[in-house]
Amino acid sequence: MSLRHAVLGLLAHGPASGYDLLKRFEVSLANVWSATQSQLYSELNRMADADLVEVAAEGPRGRKEYAITEPGLVELRHWMTEIQPERLRRSDMLLRVFFLDLVTSEEAIAYLRRQSEFAAERIAEFEAIRTAVADEKDSLAVYGRIALEWGIRQVALVHDWATWAEAEVRATQSAEEGP
Numbered sequence: 001m002s003l004r005h006a007v008l009g010l011l012a013h014g015p016a017s018g019y020d021l022l023k024r025f026e027v028s029l030a031n032v033w034s035a036t037q038s039q040l041y042s043e044l045n046r047m048a049d050a051d052l053v054e055v056a057a058e059g060p061r062g063r064k065e066y067a068i069t070e071p072g073l074v075e076l077r078h079w080m081t082e083i084q085p086e087r088l089r090r091s092d093m094l095l096r097v098f099f100l101d102l103v104t105s106e107e108a109i110a111y112l113r114r115q116s117e118f119a120a121e122r123i124a125e126f127e128a129i130r131t132a133v134a135d136e137k138d139s140l141a142v143y144g145r146i147a148l149e150w151g152i153r154q155v156a157l158v159h160d161w162a163t164w165a166e167a168e169v170r171a172t173q174s175a176e177e178g179p
Contacts, residue, residue, distance in 0.1 A: 005075075008047075008068055008075065011066060017066070018040055021040055044066055050071075053067065053069060053072055054067055109169050112162050112169065116166065119158040119159035
């Protein structure tokens, strides 16, 4: 997914200033796709140059409110229906697991426990978001909850896996130490 398509998707739900978009990112897309202020404003300028968005209103201190254009909506729909999503195969966390034999069993166990604890923290964060948006009925909230549920399930899987993996390392450690 690109920042461009995230911005087009948000603007498809209504015009917004760069500041408004940044706030929408923080409360909705931040767990899926992040953006800094400078990235967002640079992308808005590129999108305006490409006629994907237009300045719909200007306010005090140079505040601009952007709206998606028809070509922007066509681009967004094309990306959603014609372009296959990237299936990320890289995992820094799992790459380290392949080499846990290079550290002590205690260090390997501690590493896996940290992964489990991190996942548990993320689950708690996601559950708080789920509670906060439970009563919202607009389409962005409905589909946002669907994406959030994927995040909860994915992180729960990491938590369960890390707990299992820690037990596997402990079992191997016990077998190596013998009676």
